[in-house]
Amino acid sequence: MxxxxxxxxxxxxxxxxxxxxxxxxxxxxxxxxxxxxxxxxxxxxxxxxxxxxxxxxxxxxxxxxxxxxxxxSGVDGGADVEGVLDELLVEHVPGSGVSHHLRDEGDWDQMREYFAHRSIYHHKEADPHAWVIPRLRGQAKASLVAVEFDEFGGGRGSRMHSQLYVDLLVAAGMSGEYLHYFDDVPAPAIALVNMMSLFGLHRNLRGSLVGHFAAAEITTAPSARRMAAALDRLEAPAACTLFFTEHIEADAVHEQIMRRDVIGDLLDREPELREDVVFGVQATELLEARLADQLLSSWGSGESSLRTRRRWLVSQNG
Ligand SMILES: [Fe+2]
Ligand SMILES: [Fe+2]
Incomplete structure (x- = not known):
């Protein structure tokens, strides 16, 4: 600094x-x-x-x-792309993730904390993935761009997912300013965005970027459904729910495109990238699990998951 x-x-x-x-x-x-x-x-x-x-x-x-x-060193590795992607679709019952907690018993403060953690990414939603476009060819490139087009609002600035997230923050009585909550958020949520930037900026990690992107799209639709249910239960403003309902339908489609057209075509061209794709999926799971641990263990002991409760309250009023 x-x-x-x-x-x-x-x-x-x-x-x-x-x-x-x-x-x-x-x-x-x-x-x-x-x-x-x-x-x-x-x-x-x-x-x-x-x-x-x-x-x-x-x-x-x-x-x-x-x-x-x-x-x-935190992941198992391997080259079984289909296996690791299929595993993401298995719903572990009873669900014990953050979105399960928020749906079933989370309160509005916890919901707003969650919004703050995720804002580090959603302010630049889909930006890190754009770095990979010049590194892809043929159908993989065309299909990844089709997904990105949706993420960027299909040509409408007001519908960009990053803008929908700003609308969500403001509707929740929070600041929509770019990275406003950066100083409040501990490492796990920041590390996830760093991983995306790392994968995006290094051509030799293009397989991992694509693996990460597919993993995110596959897991988003079910968790967005739970988030929408949580927000209904908490009677949250409509703009908060819209961000998630938008992702329920969009990501069900994105998942298919990422698996079949992006990963499928990329690995047809460059089969030696299988291990990199698997690494991207597993690294995403590793960091998502660390974020979930941090949130659920803080909330489980009755504490805020943010750095300091006090600063959080001050920034809400500011
Ligand atoms: Fe999105
Ligand atoms: Fe998506």
Whole structure:
């Protein structure tokens, strides 16, 4: 952060400090997110020339390495693409995920906390996946773009999923400002977005980006159905529910397109990417499970899942 406040220079950033950091902890999550943000919207007080500064990229590579190593060592791996995707569709009964909790017994405060965690991604919904477009060919490219077209509102700015999420936040009495809740959200939700940026920005992880995208589309429709039920039970404003009902139908279609046309065609062309696709699916599950643990264990002990309750309340009023 100190370095970014100054003009870009050729002095080295402290890459050696990265080795001691918790790869899935707050420091790595915040550092990586800050570095990647230079490729998205940047920061008002940071010189945009930093984006391609060689010393910054050297430092980012060191942070990426510890994060990627932790993801790789946290998953089983393998090359059974169909198997890992099918497994995502199995509903474990009784369901014990975050959306099950919110549907059955969550309160409005927990719902708003959940909105804050997910805002880190939904403010840039579908953006990280756009990086992969030039790395695909033929039907895989055409079909992935068809999914992205929907994510970006089918040509209508007001229907972009990122805009529907802003509408959701505002309807819930929260701030719709870009990354407003970043400082309130602990590592797990940030790490998920970092994973997408990592997969999107590295051509050699294109299979993992596609695997991640398919996993997200497959799991969204059932969880969106539970979220819509939760919001009905809590009598939430219609704009909150719309974001999820929009995803129930859209993602049932997206799931099919991602599996058959994107992954199918990609692996026909490049069968050696099977393990990368599996890794993308499993890394998504790993980080989603960490987020679910963090939310449910906080709520289970009667606490807020955000960094500090106080700051959260202040920012709601601000
Ligand atoms: Fe979406
Ligand atoms: Fe989708």
């Amino acid at each position: 100190d370095a970014l406040r100054h003009r870009p220079s050729s002095s080295a950033l402290p890459a050696s400090a990265v080795a001691d950091a918790d790869p899935l902890g707050d420091d790595v999550a915040v550092a990586l997110h800050t570095l990647y943000e230079l490729h998205y919207r940047g920061f008002p007080d940071v010189d945009p020339e930093w984006e391609w500064n060689p010393e910054l990229l050297r430092f980012r590579a060191a942070v990426e390495r510890v994060f990627l190593d932790a993801l790789r």
